[in-house]
Amino acid sequence: MGTTQLETVPEPKYWHLRTVLAEALDSEFAVGEILPNERELAARFGVARATLRQALEQLELEGRLQRRRGVGTTVAPPRMGVDVSTSQHAWPDASDEGWDPVDCASAVPPAAVARLLELAGDEAVHTVRRLRLSHGQALAAEQLYVPAASVPGLPAADAPAGQDRARAVLRELQRLSLAGQDRSVELGSARADDARELDRLPGAPVLVVTTRYLSAGRTAAVSVATYRADTCRLTFGDAGDFRIAS
Amino acid sequence: MGTTQLETVPEPKYWHLRTVLAEALDSEFAVGEILPNERELAARFGVARATLRQALEQLELEGRLQRRRGVGTTVAPPRMGVDVSTSQHAWPDASDEGWDPVDCASAVPPAAVARLLELAGDEAVHTVRRLRLSHGQALAAEQLYVPAASVPGLPAADAPAGQDRARAVLRELQRLSLAGQDRSVELGSARADDARELDRLPGAPVLVVTTRYLSAGRTAAVSVATYRADTCRLTFGDAGDFRIAS
DNA sequence: GAGTGGTCTAGACCACGGT
DNA sequence: CCGTGGTCTAGACCACTCG
Numbered sequence: 158m159g160t161t162q163l164e165t166v167p168e169p170k171y172w173h174l175r176t177v178l179a180e181a182l183d184s185e186f187a188v189g190e191i192l193p194n195e196r197e198l199a200a201r202f203g204v205a206r207a208t209l210r211q212a213l214e215q216l217e218l219e220g221r222l223q224r225r226r227g228v229g230t231t232v233a234p235p236r237m238g239v240d241v242s243t244s245q246h247a248w249p250d251a252s253d254e255g256w257d258p259v260d261c262a263s264a265v266p267p268a269a270v271a272r273l274l275e276l277a278g279d280e281a282v283h284t285v286r287r288l289r290l291s292h293g294q295a296l297a298a299e300q301l302y303v304p305a306a307s308v309p310g311l312p313a314a315d316a317p318a319g320q321d322r323a324r325a326v327l328r329e330l331q332r333l334s335l336a337g338q339d340r341s342v343e344l345g346s347a348r349a350d351d352a353r354e355l356d357r358l359p360g361a362p363v364l365v366v367t368t369r370y371l372s373a374g375r376t377a378a379v380s381v382a383t384y385r386a387d388t389c390r391l392t393f394g395d396a397g398d399f400r401i402a403s
Numbered sequence: 404m405g406t407t408q409l410e411t412v413p414e415p416k417y418w419h420l421r422t423v424l425a426e427a428l429d430s431e432f433a434v435g436e437i438l439p440n441e442r443e444l445a446a447r448f449g450v451a452r453a454t455l456r457q458a459l460e461q462l463e464l465e466g467r468l469q470r471r472r473g474v475g476t477t478v479a480p481p482r483m484g485v486d487v488s489t490s491q492h493a494w495p496d497a498s499d500e501g502w503d504p505v506d507c508a509s510a511v512p513p514a515a516v517a518r519l520l521e522l523a524g525d526e527a528v529h530t531v532r533r534l535r536l537s538h539g540q541a542l543a544a545e546q547l548y549v550p551a552a553s554v555p556g557l558p559a560a561d562a563p564a565g566q567d568r569a570r571a572v573l574r575e576l577q578r579l580s581l582a583g584q585d586r587s588v589e590l591g592s593a594r595a596d597d598a599r600e601l602d603r604l605p606g607a608p609v610l611v612v613t614t615r616y617l618s619a620g621r622t623a624a625v626s627v628a629t630y631r632a633d634t635c636r637l638t639f640g641d642a643g644d645f646r647i648a649s
Numbered sequence: 650g651a652g653t654g655g656t657c658t659a660g661a662c663c664a665c666g667g668t
Numbered sequence: 669c670c671g672t673g674g675t676c677t678a679g680a681c682c683a684c685t686c687g
Binding site: 170171204206207208225228 | 656657658660664665666667
């Protein structure tokens with residue numbers, strides 16, 4: 158009458174498959190190596206393709222695999238550590254390492270952002286778009302919301318949208334004193350536009366980093382940065398140079 | 404010959420469904436309200452159940468829905484902000500707010516953790532298990548790895564494993580001076596034991612927070628905390644009291 | 650026991666990347 | 669063009685919760 162419940166609750170096939178595949182990845186495959194295709198793997202393990210795909214999805218979520226339509230499934234390199242520490246207490250800048258200003262327009266921000274900025278729901282703000290690149294790969298897409306009140310010196314609000322205007326807004330931001338910032342991280346799924354720039358499909362898992370920049374008691378700007386969850390590990394430390402692979 | 408590509412690349416059904424459902428959630432449903440069951444919803448939208456489920460999975464990943472087997476699908480409350488800021492520069496403690504020491508044993512840590520601790524791969528360490536609770540709900544499960552060298556004053560290493568020993572290890576840790584800490588966040592999937600304690604299924608998405616505690620130039624302890632990605636938004640700010648939905 | 654979400658199957662067709 | 673992963677279907681059965 159032991160109370161142990163061994164095998165009374167058998168684990169799902171896809172979960173068991175995930176474990177088997179994970180061990181195979183550790184011992185038999187090198188980074189970048191291409192796996193057999195899904196139909197072949199499913200046959201080899203004696204399961205339906207949908208079941209095999211469930212296991213692959215898990216491993217992709219964990220950053221162990223990379224799948225590309227028309228190409229195949231490859232063994233992913235360990236996630237790269239990406240510093241998102243808040244310690245520098247600095248405004249985003251056109252010359253930020255890794256960040257590339259892409260565009261700027263005027264638009265009404267989403268309701269949640271408007272609330273953070275303490276704006277009426279229908280007030281347009283500058284929306285600066287930046288990409289964070291590393292080794293030619295896009296790691297993150299950022300949308301920076303800057304109320305006109307935060308950049309009073311900006312020339313002609315109806316100037317042509319584009320990269321030049323993005324740089325101008327970032328330059329003007331430097332003139333404000335930065336009192337502090339809040340940061341939060343949560344799981345999200347890539348919207349269509351983010352997905353395109355991150356070279357992922359819509360709905361791909363992303364880590365959403367929301368930053369609120371404070372100046373003179375107000376929220377002077379809000380940044381929403383979506384990082385590829387499959388390839389990025391966000392680091393916050395003072396000595397952000399350590400590695401851990403799950 | 405406009406260059407606009409409207410409908411030339413129709414979006415997948417499940418993605419469109421996700422959007423439709425998300426809008427319905429905003430306008431027609433209250434938090435906690437229970438949705439029609441999957442078979443009914445699939446019929447109503449004229450899709451197969453699997454397709455409907457793909458849309459629901461997206462919304463669950465985004466923290467908009469909560470699904471429980473045998474019960475149904477309900478509208479999830481906004482994610483709660485959970486402070487994981489590193490600013491206090493303190494050791495984990497038996498009396499940490501929200502953290503509940505559960506157990507302690509001796510075990511050989513995973514290879515990745517052993518590397519952080521600069522240990523040989525086969526050396527056992529104290530493994531303290533803690534749960535982070537809020538309003539009776541488990542938010543996170545933590546595994547704290549403490550080499551014996553970090554708690555030299557600990558009585559009899561072969562003392563009975565359990566909650567008392569967990570408290571003893573945490574108490575001994577306070578005696579070390581804390582030089583600093585590193586922290587990283589990445590996406591993972593819940594292992595079976597974590598899943599059980601977090602009241603989720605194995606493979607559920609979690610935010611893995613890895614902390615390295617530094618003392619006297621060494622890594623004195625490593626904590627791996629897995630937070631429920633569906634219900635938690637990790638906050639790092641100095642004034643961690645802001646909200647953002649979506 | 651009735652009803653829910655979770656797992657699994659065996660197919661089909663589509664969209665994309667490279668040859 | 670062919671092979672890949674991505675989407676979708678229409679079923680079946682299982683595990684869980686609750687009355």
